[in-house]
Amino acid sequence: MPPASRAPAVVAGRYRLLDQVGAGGMGSVWRAYDERTGHHVAVKVLGQHSAALLARFVREQAIRVRHPHVVAPHGWAAEDDLVVLAMELVTGGSVADLLRERGPLDAGTAGVLLEQLLLGLGAVHAAGLVHRDVKPANLLLEATPHGAPHLRLGDFGVAAPVADRRFTTVPGAIGTDGYMAPEQAHGALPEPSQDLYAVGRVALEMVTGLRPSRQHDVPSHPLRPLVDRLLVADPAQRLATADAALRLLRRLDLPEPLCPPVPDRLGPAPRGRRTTSGGGVDWLGWLAVAGLVGVVAGCLCLLLGWSP
Template identity: 35%
Template sequence: MPNETSGERLLARRYRLLTHVGRGGMGTVWQAHDEVLGRDVAVKEVILPHGLTDEERAVHHKRTFREARTAARLGHPGVVTVYDVVEEDGRPWIIMELIKARSLDQVIKQEGPLDIRRAAEIGRQMLAALHAAHQAGVLHRDVKPSNVLITGAGRMGERAVLTDFGIATASGDATLTQTGLVMGSPAYIAPERARGRVAGPASDLWSLGVTLYAMVHGKSPFERSEPMAALVAVISDEPDPPEKGGRLTPVIEGLLRKNPDQRMDAIEAGALLDDIVRQETIDTQRTMAVEYSPDELPGRTLPRPGETPGPEPRDVPGSDAMSGRPDELTRFDSPAELAALAGAAPSAAPADATAREEAVRDDPADDRSEEHT
């Protein structure tokens, strides 16, 4: 079957291929319809490079089946769900959850760099998905903006979903990467992997750090015109300081330590990202002023209809339970004070403490025999 599959194709007598969704280094993703369950799905068509031997082709097929098993066993809302994997025309096809959304890479290109809070929120969702994968013994090994789907409308309702575990490895699986071949995107790959060393969870965290940098700066700090130049930069060059990182700067710098043993771990990074999101949310809140009329001020009891107003309640020392100060009183002594608390300018405010006491004694509505101070 040719790579450009007909839209009338019925895969495995069940999945009808409809339209292209995207294309990557490991294949083409289609929107398809599951004729059995009556739902739309995404189908990844694995397209192999030309000139491969039969043995190399078999290795790629095994990798694809492993990808399906790896992603299917995660079961995390931040990881695209794998429903099925079928073999047709001598190669595997992966049936996945269809997520109609832009990639993070598209969001950055269309909208420009993200604000700090939005980047931190997306970053912590990515980190949660990676942490769940690492707990299950799974490495992604190709974390980058084009492998993150952003769903939902508006910043508060966005969901970040990691996709394309095409070169993931799982604990207990023999390596399927050919000797001397580095799989992944050069501008996002970790230094230890660029050197051909064994990858670990810290390698995914490096890629997350580069992705955070790209979210607030628009591109990876190691982006170069040639892939080999990008690999050399990852190994040899220190990234440019994250000048637009704001509160994300400690996270980015911690994740981009070249020595994986000194790199910030998921727990510390997650705590910092949580604090950023929480603090940014608090800082953007505004307190609305509530206006009261003098008769509606807190602490003033209003008479019911038909009821004759009684004398003002006497002040009792120690009654201010909220303040915790037993000698402080809560009292509205005069119309001038009421007007001031209501936001209006008093018509005749007492000039000093002596005038205030005289005003209180001359008030016929005040039957108190002594003044509490």
């Protein structure tokens, strides 16, 4: 992984890494310049190349949900010891940043963000996937100095097909403590209602400013009818679909949103020298990708239970 003090690195002759904008369990996230399209993108750089990490990485790359409130990977590349996913660049930080800086949100703004989250989750679930890690840090925000905020659901590193045993380790829990539904925390197969429980935890955090470990009873609040239906411990009694939750949300009498401004948290892109291949073939990039394909194929065989 190139340190920030070095000149920007070009990965596979395409993505010029400019500055690190985040980090997570799978590696780091960089702002990059896509020399093929001429656009700035976000690039996730894989950390240690264990088989398990590569399997998760390939799984995330396969997420192809196109929706205004979802940001999912749209390409990948490799060179030498770098493996990267490329996705749209979202510059306004996350809901976690907004809560940390402003504290509890007004009911109207929370309602706007929850509506957008449910719309995005509806598209994810319609694609047959469960996100499994809905939390404020994964709810990205476009920079909107004026007008309503624009939320994008991101980070599909632990997403899985609905009720698919190949992506679940029992009795291990996959997700983030505090936001997981009780059955998810006990290793249940992936189901959309688990994401909806997490939405309830996120909603409660939006209106109280409290992390799940400090949340107790749901306070009297315009959003309480929705939160109560989402935080039901029994999944059979919980709201079952994002659409059902959205219908309930839209029936609530919420005040006009105050819409706090969401600043551009990244600022101008660093000025880096751009290089082009001059139309030649990037043999190094192709050889690296070809080498990685063999590793990935082996990971997928293990993941899907195939034998050579």
